[in-house]
Amino acid sequence: MAVLGIDLPRYEKIWLWFGVITLIIFLLVTGIMAFAMNLHPAAGHERTVAPEQVLSTAPFDKPGVYPVGDKEYQVVMVAQAFNFLPAAPTVPAGSTVHFRVTSPDVIHGVAIPGTNVNMMVLPGHVTEFTYTFKKPGEYLLLCNEYCGIGHQVMMAKMVVQ
Ligand code: CUA
Numbered sequence: 001m002a003v004l005g006i007d008l009p010r011y012e013k014i015w016l017w018f019g020v021i022t023l024i025i026f027l028l029v030t031g032i033m034a035f036a037m038n039l040h041p042a043a044g045h046e047r048t049v050a051p052e053q054v055l056s057t058a059p060f061d062k063p064g065v066y067p068v069g070d071k072e073y074q075v076v077m078v079a080q081a082f083n084f085l086p087a088a089p090t091v092p093a094g095s096t097v098h099f100r101v102t103s104p105d106v107i108h109g110v111a112i113p114g115t116n117v118n119m120m121v122l123p124g125h126v127t128e129f130t131y132t133f134k135k136p137g138e139y140l141l142l143c144n145e146y147c148g149i150g151h152q153v154m155m156a157k158m159v160v161q
Helices: 004-036 051-056
Strands: 064-069 072-080 083-085 094-104 108-111 117-123 128-135 136-140 155-160
Touching: 072 108, 083 155, 094 117, 117 128
Parallel strands: 072 094
Antiparallel strands: 064 072, 072 083, 094 128, 108 117, 108 136, 136 155
16 A cells, blocks of 8 residues: 555656646647637738838728718728828718728727727738717727827717718
């Protein structure tokens, strides 16, 4: 019969190694999965533009509101230090808006409090999000990713008439 006090350290070593090996396997598997799944920034970032060419590349060379259907608009937006273009996109109430946003400099955000509009905008990555503005009003549109000295004043308004 093994005496507990003598054999326990050996078991502890075994368990310790078991733990270490399990951890290594876990890290390897997660690492391999991350590569295998080709992980990217969140969905909607598939298209890219060279950040330094954002302002000269269509459609971002002409930020604005473009009708694409009945009460359906595409808002092409540039989020840059420290403003948004256009500064006050305007659509009729009940419009479905397809935002397409990118940044020529650093990471910004687009959030419209009171809605579920909340986008992260990476330099050169095109972020897309669709939202239907049912109620008329002026919606605050702000940057919610810290982007530098002017971050807290980086805002625009979404006008729904
Ligand atoms: Cu742009 Cu914070």
